[in-house]
Ligand SMILES: [Zn+2]
């Protein structure tokens with residue numbers, strides 16, 4: 520019934536207990552999950568998960584927070600994304616939250632890495648999984664400049680304001696909400712979720728982080744994504760089954776999941 524559109528099952532906290540997590544997903548009716556890459560070094564373990572489990576899928580990309588890792592080229596991303604279980608390019612994007620004494624001008628390496636991912640997504644037609652934190656203006660600008668309206672994708676684990684969400688939707692992007700939507704201090708984010716066109720909304724866990732209430736602070740897994748759906752159901756005044764159906768359809772359409 521549910522799809523977790525963004526998780527990190529290859530991270531050791533989760534991969535060390537994979538059989539229990541897959542069982543918990545089944546019990547919670549979480550039928551599929553997309554395992555997101557954050558480095559090229561990690562990609563083989565992400566792909567292995569997708570290759571050995573029909574309900575798991577993969578992406579390929581290098582997260583903007585990762586420094587000292589191998590830089591991707593467009594050609595390498597295209598070669599790795601050609602695998603039928605690789606649904607998307609990312610996660611990629613910009614993150615100016617931890618500048619560590621640097622200026623935004625110093626982060627050109629992040630913007631260049633982001634451009635490489637956008638070029639790859641344009642070339643292969645697969646969606647882009649975008650991470651943006653404290654950088655929404657530049658994220659949108661780079662997407663406009665490099666994407667030229669020819670790239671679709673999702674702003675994942677969304678925490679920015681409604682103007683940013685609407686600008687992303689206008690660019691043809693989806694918006695994905697994580698367990699943050701259930702946090703006590705996330706009133707502004709709940710207003711964003713209420714205002715967006717429903718056909719553009721996805722749900723995710725971003726596990727192992729950001730477990731939804733009432734599991735906040737505990738280990739997160741894809742089995743908890745129904746708690747994000749329940750919060751959306753409350754905000755939209757819909758049943759959880761309706762939210763599951765809408766987000767499942769949106770995720771399937773964006774990522775080209777078999778029906
Ligand atoms: Zn992210």
Ligand SMILES: [Zn+2]
Pocket residue numbers: 525526527555610725
């Ligand atoms: Zn992530």
